[in-house]
Amino acid sequence: MKILTIILMGFVVTFCSPEQTLLETIKAQGELVVVTRAGPTTYYIGLEGEALGLEYELTQRFASQLGVNLKLIVATHYADILPMVVKQQVHFAAAGLTVNRERRELVRFSPAYQKTTHQLVYRKSMPNIPRSLADLNETTPLVLINGSSQVDLCKRLQQEYPQLTWQTVDLSPMEVLEKINTEEIKFALLHTNEIMQMQRFFPELQVSFEVADDELVAWAFPRTIGDDSLYVEAMRFLNQLRTSGELDRLIDRYYGHIDFAEFDYVDTRTFYRHVQERLPFYRKHFEQVGLLYNLDWRLLAAMGYQESHWNPDAVSYTGVRGIMMLTHATALELNIQDREDSIQSIDGAARYFLMLRDKLNENIPEPDKTFFTLAAYNVGLGHLYDAQQLARQQGLDPYRWVEVKKMLPLLSDPKWYRRTRHGYARGSEPVYFVNNVRRFYDKLLASLDVPVDADKQEIRIFSPQQQPTQYLSKPSQLPVL
Template identity: 25%
Template sequence: LSDIQKKGELIILTENSSTSYFNYRGKTMGFEYEILKDFAASLNLKLKVKVVSDSKKFNQMINEKKGDIIACNYTITKNRSNLLSFSKPYLKEKLVLVQRKLKISPKDSSNVIFIRDLSELNNQTIYVRMHSSYKKRIENLEEELGIDIKVKELSGDPVTEDYIQAVSQGKIDFTISEENIAKIVSFDNINLDINTPISLPMSIAFALRQNNPVLLDSLDNWLSSYMKTKKYKSLVNKYYVKRNLGPSLETKKITDGQLSIYDDLFKISANTHGVDWLLVSSVAFQETRFQPNAIGLGGAYSIMQFMPNTGPSYGVYPDSPVNVQIDGGTKMIKTLLNRYKNIPLESDRIKFALAAYNAGFGHIDDAMKLAGKYDLDPYKWDDNVKVMFENLTKPEFYRDPATKCGAYRGHAVRYAEDVYERYINWKNESK
């Protein structure tokens, strides 16, 4: 620990995932990242992050002193404990089977087929990382149940949530995950079932070199206190509890007489900044269903969901009145439309701006660079930048030297197209 304090920085080894470390609307986030950021601050240290592109190298890198702590949702296993020291567990999660909900009848969505009896996995194929603890659990299941399970892995060393997405997309039928990771991915993939446990709760902890007892004791003592705080509980809620904003996204029609009680404010601001008020309204509806006091992921606030590091740039703060919130959101949309003014087709220009509003323009810029690199048109949305944006979930693309912002596993494509479609519908209804 004294060597770390002399350097003035704590180095963590992690991966780009929705539990550990990621970029959301220009803000660095991640459950484990935020915990260790607070730990580093308690020691008056800066937190330095090293993203490891090959998950098989974590143990090697920590033992070569290229990092101080491994933070990647590590479960404590016997094999790992022979090589590493583990902190006090900060979560306990069971492993679950991830599968798609298969309807028995298209007319009856209530009846679905799941594997609940694990013996039914006999002769099935489960995709997992070969060097993961999941592989060992499958071997134990085979021994316990007297069954044979085929095990394969996806190419490119994708992270666990990429395997889960592959199940949702129908590319594979089964994978295994800790329940906390599966829960995050299932929030936005309602065709997934994660309710078949395949283990007892397992301890998830930070991993350190075995010859670093002072740092381990310091971390354990700090975690013992930290996990009793409101801050820790708020982090658990922030990442693992799904928010329900209420009404369906398709319930509002302009023919109802008004979209919201704030229609006049949207019209005034849109007229001032030269943006269609229906476009701004569609963004606000998608973000918060017109709720000025909504709080979102990463501390996003206001009817337009500004991130804490972005809102002040547009004059919007958590206590700003709704007219200021709307005006700031309108200015931001106008700024993004201007950013993509060289996009020839107006519908594409709007979709670029909307995707950037949701994901941050860094990921859009990455997708445009990849489009150019792979002989696609970086100034067209459909079949071009949209394709590369969706490819940012794949390691071979988000680890490409042309990219700067890493993986993107959000839903900016769907967001942009939903907001745009609603905007066009409202526009047609108003004629």
């Protein structure tokens, strides 16, 4: 799966006149120029043409705070990013770059906003898997991305492991993982967050071992002399984002439903088998109901998979039944005659979902509101309200899922549920339910829809008020760096 790549522009960013600081110049010109890279951990275009990705959201918020447009340049190659910063062709890089001593000699980094580590990744069917650095030698074709921190790491490790050899490629992490999945590449060293994002879609990808300690992820700025205005403003912005809790919420949006500790290979393989064997019988029902109630049918399908694995005859030990596992009381309330009729079950679940969502506080933003609704669908509104109240008592934001999901498991602890109105609940279950629905939804997006055309190489400008507003010139008119 390839995502939009963009030809780099061969221009030098105009920094500032003697009378203006860099920050003042950026505000006067109305444009912040940032280089990134395409990928699920940084920046990508969603199915509706919307810009997504943690790095995009962070830089867009920063540009909005400055009151300027964001000009996001997507590097063709990983190795192009730092030279663009060093040559001051951009104001800074927001590309999931990790901090190490080699890079500190070239650029200066903002406060870190994430951390990751290095892992050796391979395809499950591959024989003779290396289990430690000592197993890596000239007979083990280790692949590294040119310009990545893994290259710096291996150069350092080679002093201790002189047999360590590798080859570099000008590919994105996602392209490397795709080639591992097709066995074009045998072994590669990549960051954990990149592997886990793609492992949901390529369940054959496996991790053998971790290499070195965690590395921090940060923005990279030029080492300009005498003008720290933009750098200081970025530091202030990131610190405010962390203090307000917004940074945690953004990270939760992209990583909160991914289990970094353990990947369930069997579960993922079973899901994709059911996509092929079961979903075709019910997809039209999900689509019809989604259209009727203006809901994403894939969200309904993800809920249905979590509830019954798309089995209309499913019955739980508590008596809920049908493809959407509705209770008898809910079915009566929704006037559903037959819970095991798939169209009635899906229609009822959609109406119940909307009914719950309408009862939630209007101050809850998306996508948190969807997560709250899913939790209420699983555990009931009363217990969700209890968890929100516990969040308030602990000084947490009751309108943010990243905060409330910490409180839900406490509803099974007498120390906590005795303080609540609705009492005991299996509070871990709604957290598990929401995480799984989010995972299944992501997998449906990847398995059912055509990816963005990777041959379209465009540079997009984002205003602080709205999503993509215009395109620059066609790539053939742009000089290549």
